[in-house]
Amino acid sequence: MTPSKTERLAEEIKSRGLVESRETGNNKPVFRKPGFAGVQQFTELENALASSIKRERKAAGLSRETLAGMVGIAEQVYGRYERAASHLTATRLIHLCELLAIEPIRLLHDVAPHLWGKTKKEADDRTKLALLIRDVPADVLPSLINIVMRLAPAPLNGGEPLELEDEEA
Template structure:
């Protein structure tokens, strides 16, 4: 959907979220809040965390105040240090990317987190099961589409 954002001079195209289209600034604020909570959950101060990232306290603080935008490599480094998965931070900013409803999106995030904690042999078994389920669903959808087009 075409929209405008005060950070960008030209119209941009975005997918609406559950509450309409959030601005890029609002997403930055959600990422900042997520980072602050993740750090606090680990019992770290900004002064504790900053040197682990090779940053000064004021520079790291810019991320938590949504003043500076983060590169993906910095996000990965934060995931390593604070122990969260990238999907969790992205979900905080744009949950609509995981489902058509907030409940569906939450369920998919929870499933992803649970799968990440499984042992490898269990993950392989689950992957095979899900592949079979998806193939069966596609076949059922194709059969439904075929019978509908004949009517």
């Protein structure tokens, strides 16, 4: 007998380790992966992202006015991002990472480290490794990939090499 839609949903939720959460402004339940301190509300995640962006802007030595000009928006509009009064789109986040010369993983790890490991230390170590790889010379990368592939457990795809989306496809 084929499982019902509700049964399939319940199985997916369970298999992914998700828990039910209620978000402000949404009457329906959403399912989330708990972080190290439980499930954070989306507003908490947005506040953490806003703080991280502000920290990175300051670390880059840029004023809000200058960065807003580089983004092509008014300083007041940009300020809403740093106060979490406006939602950042993925494209705006990518643009800010380009301008601040930072990896998106740095910001995302600050906000949701549980996405990179089962413990805070594991998540920090994985993020640190990903950030270090950025500075590895390009000619060394194939060797490094081979080393990591030998260290990592066999992927679910039967040991086939990991392929990223080809831009020319």
